[in-house]
Amino acid sequence: VTGVLAPALARRSRAVRSGPIDDLFALTAGRQDLVSFAAGAPDADALPVDLVLPATQRALARWGPAALQYGSTQGLLPLREACLPVLAARGIQVSTDEVHVATGAAGGLNNLGMALLDEGDTVVVERPTYGPAVKVFRSYGADVVDVACDHAGLIPEALDAMLSTRPVKAVYLLPTFQNPTGRTMSAQRRAAVADLLVRHGVLAIEDDVYSDLRFGGSPVDALWSHAPDQVVYLTSLSKTLAPALRTGIMVVPPRLAEAVLALKQGIDMQTSSFTQAVTTELLRAPRLAAHVGATVDLYRRKRDALVNVLTAGLFGEFTWRVPDGGLFLWLQGPRAFDADALLPTALDAGVAYLPGSAFHVTPEDGRNTLRLSYASPALPDVERGAARLAACLRQHA
């Protein structure tokens, strides 16, 4: 019997085998002693448990059965309205017509991949990039290629060369507090990339889920603001409110809207009216600003703790840039360093990280890098884990 079903899988099922991230979660599950810098999940203390019950009460009182019923595929209008000021603060001036609710930013990205990609299409990504996005593009048969980046993000000359060489369906970017590197593209770079998009007639997907977690420096307007007709903008409320709301927000150029909506009908019909109604009430809550402020402050202190311990414990072999926000610190080791090979030793020493290979189209390119997420462990654990990691890296680099 077991043999009968195996050949029935689609080819794409082989393209999305569990990767190092999934394996790591299996390895670390239930290890209370371990400090994990692997997961990108928010701190449990930053989740607004005490705001959600009153928001649910208000949502049910205001909408009644409509909060439990089927709803519009594009999303609840009051939620799309409540998002307009959030978007405007990032340089995105749109009407509710262009705002779509997605089932998390992940749901939005999948919806876009499905609407855009045919087998053999090329998608350009940053080097390194967010690994799960590469899997989504590959699940639709895309050929994913990366272009060189520096501390200010995608290098326009490298992108120009790539777009001049082959037909490209979409460019996928994370311009602000990038996962995994934490870096932010400068306004100048955004303008230069937007020029290339327009010149080559190529669409970009801007994935921006961390920009409200800014610790310092000045906000940079979204890439979208430089080329609104060429950019699909994607954000979520998972990082400042709660991942379990699964509320993603997309700004979709009108030409793509029909395809995105028709496919979303098949993907999940619509995002939950219930979580949309609760999210709308959370966005209207007077205490929200204080909650987000406290969350940003918490992550700033964790970033500082991590950076301080590493600075004291490592001497030049490893380099990093301190991010102005977001959840990630990216370490680059000596050329011979192998973050994949060191992982079992680090786990034995009581600390977990994600090897940089998980964020590279060609895993070998990332062998000497690793990603640390300071979001999830409690502050004292960040310090303890950083000390363990520094010791481990000193010994084995």
Place this chain on the structure above:
Amino acid sequence: VTGVLAPALARRSRAVRSGPIDDLFALTAGRQDLVSFAAGAPDADALPVDLVLPATQRALARWGPAALQYGSTQGLLPLREACLPVLAARGIQVSTDEVHVATGAAGGLNNLGMALLDEGDTVVVERPTYGPAVKVFRSYGADVVDVACDHAGLIPEALDAMLSTRPVKAVYLLPTFQNPTGRTMSAQRRAAVADLLVRHGVLAIEDDVYSDLRFGGSPVDALWSHAPDQVVYLTSLSKTLAPALRTGIMVVPPRLAEAVLALKQGIDMQTSSFTQAVTTELLRAPRLAAHVGATVDLYRRKRDALVNVLTAGLFGEFTWRVPDGGLFLWLQGPRAFDADALLPTALDAGVAYLPGSAFHVTPEDGRNTLRLSYASPALPDVERGAARLAACLRQHA
């Protein structure tokens, strides 16, 4: 600018253009005078608004921040546990290992289509069948073919002939209170179809979201119970609890689990922990049985009202079988009757239905049929709408 993005759509975006269902919702939006038998949405009075707030309170008290955090892709273990007795009552004896939480039954179906289907694969469906499922299969490039059915469901000889003719990737069935016909496959037919699945080594997807809405007669064990290794079973809590919970449940054979989970990571990462926790508490609520009982009773009275008025108002030109449960009555007209052509006239007369063509792989096959959903209009409106419809059909058949 508008021309730039249009050619960038995937081919599948053309395969899922909005169909008659979507057009109809646009046509009828905001018409307060209209009685719509078109939508399959639950009665607003059947949505458990007063159960959801206490369930949310209990969920937040029991799980705290975990109810707002990222969670397992397969779904919350307590929810999977709470589903076991629901499944056992349908002849499905499984452990939580085989139970997967999906983002609605729609999310589960899309997840399965993605895991199973390559371009050019064949999927067999009933004639007629649930139209949106056909769109999902086509969105993955499948060739969808239908086989003949009678009042007891799929005709085994017709299925055997089809499976003997060409390689088939999956058979999609709705054995209980089928959408759109309301019919239920007999136990004998289920056994015969299961035998064919085993003999031909073909997988079936059993879509069963209405079986808890039984008005009379005896429950029939799921097709799954006859061939557990060959059937993926799909259900949801949208019809007895609330669509907005978007909680689907799948029973997935172990051989498919890895692919289903790996792809779900990309589709939406996971179904909302928040709605899963609330759903778990709703399933544990002592008042749930009374709520479901009242819901079933409400729909039984609406079915009776619809059938009574149609029986009094139509004389032999139209035929139907009274369903033992679910939300739909299926009318078959004289050969020359054209339900698509009559729809504008019916809308003018203040009543909406879905033409049967929307439920056929070859729309022309369903021209003389139509689907009536009695779920959504209030009881007096069911009677008023049925009288309008009967008058309309008498005049134009």
